[in-house]
Amino acid sequence: MNNKNETMLIDFYEFTMANGYFNSELKDKIVYFDLSFRRVPDNGGYAIFAGLESIINYIENIKFSQEDLEYLKSYNLFSDEFINYLEDFKFTGDIYSVKEGTVIFPNEPVLTVRANIVQAQILETFLLLSFNHQSLIATKASRIKNAAKGRTVLEMGARRAHGISSANSGSRAAYIAGIDATSNTLASCLYGIPCSGTMAHSWIQMFESEEEAFRVYAKTYPNNTTLLVDTYDTLRSGIPNAIKVIKEELLPKGIKDFAVRIDSGDLTYLSKESRKMLDEAGLTNCKIVVSNALDEILIETLLNQGAPIDIFGVGERLVTAKSNPVFGGVYKLAAIEENEKIIPKIKISDNPVKITTPHFKKLYRIYDKETNKAKADLITIYDEVYDEKEPLTIFDPVHTWKTKTFESYILKDLKLPIYKNGKLVYKLPTIKEIREHTKNELNHLWDEMLRFENPHKYYVDLSQKLWTTKIELLKKMNKNSSI
């Protein structure tokens, strides 16, 4: 509704810093920033990377309008030269990133920006926003789809989303992570996600009786009939009326695909009793859809209790990632260039989890050649070379005596060039390709990593050279801690 583009979705401190650099000798300094995250939401075993397409769209369309520039000028903080620079702003750096839909782990450099410091700061807010939101929802959706054990899952959270783009990008992230369809027509239309929806309780209330409401619906949409059976009383009214209407309106037309939806009450009990009644009426092919504040934990419990559910409708707990709505991605300086040499930079902290891993880095995944399963990730300095014919020994970066040696393995470089000198060099995959990639990614994981409770912890190790660089910088920092 707003003609304003999103260029200005930038934290104000990016501008104060960028202008400060611009007017200093650091203006053209080339830097490396890493995008990473610190903890898997819900203490899960893995996360799904998403948001890259939004980031690319942002960079391709970045344009400060005259109004934006006037607005910035009004603060009397920025030099005219800087404002002029923004007027013609164009990203001219490099970006390397893992593909959307890739399984990622804490503290990995999943996306790296190499650019001058001014540009690197200007991009920060939008990169983080896109990565944090979409990876959050994709990760949650993946858990939910896993819990459903192959059953269909519908995303229907638009009404509880955190605004328009939460609904739209949320639907997209859920779809690439395996959710089967959305209720959100705009997201469906924008991204090519299958759309689904039939009736609300208001439909039932509008008619003289539940039976009439069902009948009008079944006549109008014989090929898209899901009857909402819990408005009055699921087992005494809803299911009997559904059976009657299906038998009278759909079976005579030869239609075999229909469903009932239960949106309240005890879903295990009601689905079991409904299944019995439907089967006794000969409607063994009638599917049962359930909804009502579902998430992966509730779905797992329902299925463990033997609830004969075919389709799950998931709303607010998916679209807001209710149990853990913050992804916690960060964007940290890892290196700078000086005389064409890359100088690693570290950020220290009292809290070891907040200490960054310095340098321009590569991210490798090690696959077992026989099982094709991912065994560990290895972060290396950008120019280290490995030979898959040689055994590869990795070690835990904290408990360094813990080592592991691979003899028969495949090493995959996970980050691809996305931008080179400001030019987009990456062909964006279709949403279906991303979804397929996510599915493949999950196939490479051990089941133990998919468990919700205390999942197997995946190894993310540093190469010997990188580890040594980090430790040496830490020692140096500690010595100079009153600099």
Added chain:
Amino acid sequence: MNNKNETMLIDFYEFTMANGYFNSELKDKIVYFDLSFRRVPDNGGYAIFAGLESIINYIENIKFSQEDLEYLKSYNLFSDEFINYLEDFKFTGDIYSVKEGTVIFPNEPVLTVRANIVQAQILETFLLLSFNHQSLIATKASRIKNAAKGRTVLEMGARRAHGISSANSGSRAAYIAGIDATSNTLASCLYGIPCSGTMAHSWIQMFESEEEAFRVYAKTYPNNTTLLVDTYDTLRSGIPNAIKVIKEELLPKGIKDFAVRIDSGDLTYLSKESRKMLDEAGLTNCKIVVSNALDEILIETLLNQGAPIDIFGVGERLVTAKSNPVFGGVYKLAAIEENEKIIPKIKISDNPVKITTPHFKKLYRIYDKETNKAKADLITIYDEVYDEKEPLTIFDPVHTWKTKTFESYILKDLKLPIYKNGKLVYKLPTIKEIREHTKNELNHLWDEMLRFENPHKYYVDLSQKLWTTKIELLKKMNKNSSI
């Protein structure tokens, strides 16, 4: 970035229902839908209504494009007449609503749509989305601002927001609820919210030393200096360097307004020690800003421990309403018109909290004439008349023997006409007016309602006539429960 407007942000089932009604004799049926919510997030004592401006913008700009219509046609579910109707869609009904920034309570009809059933369904998704998201953030922000006890609070959550509109509408909702400024330049520019921001840790890392980083900043922005002091060691390095630079760069210029920011570590301990060091150096006017996963509970604890903090920066826990990220607003059919008479409708449920209150209703707030404090809300049938000169007795709708009589009171009708016959009849207040309104609203509440733990429960009662209508409908429903 997307030229598509948001008209299609509509759950698909609104279309299937709307087309079903459109092609039935219910097509022109006038209905009343209420927007309400069921539970205050975080078990708080009140919520803040927000989202009305977005709802109005949506309705004013609703326009199905040819692409939208082609997309809908592709489902082969909708009649040509319905598609043609959408092509010229215009809202022609009435809307009544409480003002943005109004304090609201569970189960109150805070916004009512009177329209034909087709239009009433088409609006549902966007109304809920706007109401749920923005009221959620406004309510959370109000709690956080209360906890800060008059101190400045900055919203800086854009990077952890759930997409673009979560960042923008979230900043706006936070501001109307009392937050003082945002880090999000786009929200600032769009809505006229003060913007703030100075430096990140990367600024410090980019210079040879912390002192140099501080010095360059203070020289560049003498009137906007907040020095981030926790990059290396807050007390051994950050504060001493800040003192040195402030004394050498700012005091000689006669500048008295500057601050330090602590973003990690124990904020009570570090703020106390920093305050001592700053005071001993004569910088008693140097403000202390803190940030790092703050929310109302942490802020209350810090202040209870005597932390000498002047300004709080609040990010992810505000913009995602982390502790309770779902508002739970619903949109329910309350009445239909038949032969120009209003027929109340109820939705029953096994779960009493999900039973709706039927009829076209007014929402009154009862103020004590002496203290000017809000005493209770009263929901009545739309045409009930009260005389403030007469005593008013209200009763608890569940425990009906609990009554309360007011002698000296003021009765305020909280809902205003927003649309009449599709015409916007409401003059939108400015954001500053809304913010002022929210502030006034909170002044009418007892302190006991602002408490985070077990706040005083505010009375929301039904008039005798409305209560009787509801009970009679429930009895009738129960009798016919196998309809």
